[in-house]
Amino acid sequence: MRSRGTVSRQVLPSLVLAGLLCSSSAQALDIEQQRGEALLQKMCARCHAVGTGGESPNTQAPAFRTLGENKLYDPDFVQRLQEGYSSIHRFMPTFRFEREDAEAVVNYLEAIQAPRKPK
Numbered sequence: 198m199r200s201r202g203t204v205s206r207q208v209l210p211s212l213v214l215a216g217l218l219c220s221s222s223a224q225a226l227d228i229e230q231q232r233g234e235a236l237l238q239k240m241c242a243r244c245h246a247v248g249t250g251g252e253s254p255n256t257q258a259p260a261f262r263t264l265g266e267n268k269l270y271d272p273d274f275v276q277r278l279q280e281g282y283s284s285i286h287r288f289m290p291t292f293r294f295e296r297e298d299a300e301a302v303v304n305y306l307e308a309i310q311a312p313r314k315p316k
């Protein structure tokens with residue numbers, strides 16, 4: 198296959214990586230993070246605001262961008278995603294993530310955390 202005038206498939210991943218190294222902002226989601234986002238959209242979006250904007254459909258459910266570092270860097274978090282997250286809150290159905298998916302999800306969540314505003 199020849200690519201005409203477009204960025205070749207070999208170059209693209211390294212461009213994405215370079216973008217990621219330069220900024221950890223939500224603008225440059227890598228492929229794994231995009232997969233994490235897609236999973237969350239599918240499984241969680243009916244209650245939680247998944248992305249960088251919008252309100253949660255379920256007013257009790259925190260928007261994912263507000264989870265904050267404490268939650269995301271909790272070493273149990275990835276583990277709990279794999280074991281079924283229902284223990285965390287009662288209204289939520291049990292979810293089980295494969296290890297790779299759990300990591301993709303956390304990766305994405307870390308990327309979208311709203312910058313802390315000084316109050």
Ligand code: HEC
Pocket residue numbers: 237240241242243244245255257258259264268282285286287288289290292
């Ligand atoms: C049926 C609605 C519903 C779905 C679906 C749902 N959640 Fe929740 N979630 C809630 C509610 C309500 C809360 C806040 C109340 C609570 O903690 O019990 C919450 C809270 C949370 C919290 C914060 C808990 C804490 O310890 O502070 C996290 C993290 C979370 N959800 C992750 C997820 C993930 C990841 C998914 C998808 C895999 C998901 N939720 C799907 C309703 C839902």
